[in-house]
Amino acid sequence: MTTVASVSEETESSPYALSHLDALESEAVHIFREVAGEFERPVILFSGGKDSIVMLHLALKAFAPAAVPFTLLHVDTGHNFPEVLEYRDRTVERHGLRLHVASVQDYIDRGVLRERPDGTRNPLQTLPLTEKIQSERFDAVFGGGRRDEEKARAKERVFSLRDEFSQWDPRRQRPELWNLYNGRHAPGEHVRVFPLSNWTELDVWQYIAREGIELPDIYFAHEREVFQRSNMWLTAGEWGGPKDGETVEKRLVRYRTVGDMSCTGAVDSDATTLEQVITEIAASRLTERGATRADDKMSEAAMEDRKREGYF
């Protein structure tokens, strides 16, 4: 229990100065509660990746001791890491949550989407996601996006209005003033909400360490069969790798992000504890996306273009 006896003058060592993690946590909780107060059918995008895991943790704290008043939605590319799917299902079960799944494989099987020659399914997620938002009539969709990830995301609002086609128009964004978030939307439109907007990769890891949050094992160093493509270590698997001329080898690696296996690379690492991971990231000279995401390298505005189409 925190007990502070007196209110002191404003000083650098004031007991009333929040640590940066407390300030970020408080802001994110405020955002979750605003959405709970103003929307009818919110949903949290939950991939089993560290950002969505932190989002869920914050939501659990925001409404404790009551249950989280949101359901979860996973866009399943069909190329998931098994450890992550297992984590996802276990988490849903443990907290008594409801999980919606939008499946890319279903769309491919039905002939609505076509497999790309490079086997990457990340861009194929947009249609299942946006159709699920429409069919379930979700009006607020929480995403774990952070502004430090990418320069187009640096321009993203915390509350980001999407039209009935889920499109983002960066030139028609609402100014966001103080903490007065504007969630007004017409029927058919929805709002993407990013409670971790002001967090960096390091903040996320420090928060995971402070709160003792459990993560899927692939975030820590482990031996794995990988092969090299476009300067990244990709996991061999049924999704279509390796191809001719690509050779599999066993390496000590870990993942900095979790996404579709076809475009999410592992990094060489011997960090097996949270502290080692934090030390490694603090010293890294590469951004998380630069190190591990092939799809962002496609063009200078790859992220902006995908976001315009409805990607989160």
Added chain:
Amino acid sequence: MTSTTEPAEPLSVEQLTATTLLRFATAGSVDDGKSTLVGRLLHDSKSILTDQLEAVEHASRNRGQDTPDLALLTDGLRAEREQGITIDVAYRYFATARRRFILADTPGHVQYTRNMVTGASTADLAVVLVDARNGVIEQTRRHAAVAALLRVPHVVLAVNKMDLVEYKESVFAAIAEEFTAYASELGVPEITAIPISALAGDNVVDASANMDWYGGPTVLEHLETVPVSHDLAHCHARLPVQYVIRPQTAEHPDYRGYAGQIAAGSFRVGESVTVLPSGRTTKVAGIDLLGKPVDIAWTPQSVTLLLEDNIDVSRGDLLVPSKDAPPTTQDVEATVCHVADEPLTVGHRVLLKHGTRTVKAIVKDIPSRLTLDDLSLHPHPGRLIANDIGRVKIRTAEPLPLDSYADSRRTGAFILIDPADGTTLTAGMVGESFAAPQPVKDESDDDGWDF
């Protein structure tokens, strides 16, 4: 002083988590070197990583530029890169051993005043850039006025391009004196002037060897040490109720908590509180800080308050200490910045969001519009267009507990929303005065201006 950006060894988890957070905004005219300053802060604090720099180098080469254009780091949208200008506020993140920073990088163009307002609304500090060769110009005054209007607690005047005036103390001193006099008159509480060269790196992160006459902090040292905590003793405590938490489970059959982020001041267990606008009074029975009971909580913590009596409290209500309740009113007078393309007119029916409460409202009068260039007032303009700053009178459908923006940047602020399409129209600051403790006299107008 030594630079704090290159720790000899990696910091421990404890060292990294103990740091505080400073939110600041930059403002500067087009060619004052703002991008260079931002680029240097990011670069010298090792916040630009290899792949980002490579992307910038690659894009710069594609444009036929010899050297990497650091502005490409911050101009993230296609339209911005195509036009070579910054359209929208971008948020940047960097850290030193002492502190983490959120930088609202705001465009300098006159027509983007609304973006500086957006960036400054959450800022603890604003950096106003001036070109040492040009001194204080209209745009500098405009930025000072917006910082004063938004009541940003700390303002840094960065006198840039000192290398182009032979690092002369006299040049810096004259600009610092003129700006300080002007900004103080507007009511800016704290001004720190720093002579820099963003291009050469003088006094940005490392102390300059070219200006030994300057004994103050570098820009980064100042950012690292400026106080960000709040003087709670002189704050009115305010909690806008966001959400009522009622588990209704076997374990918590009677739990009824009022969740919200404390907007100002502090709350204690046992304190008498009043619910506004109803006016009912009770006591704080308990405070939950995200699942953990505490005796006291303060801004900006997100908490859940438990009350002794089972009285009617819902989202939109404001909890305040009974001995320090703000007046409630349906007639709002405020200074506003219009942020939408569609004009704001007398008779406009709008929604007003204040704290967690959204009410119907009508614009009754627009008594004046401010010309930022010379701070003169244009009486009864009839309407405000995008980027205009003016005075408005608004009638609300329900009474609101309003603080003056001068007393509380959170509970004295509101936004106006278009009920038809949800557009955010206007940023509002409640109260009589602009910022100045005394009326500021305009040379050409004996009436002065009553912002």
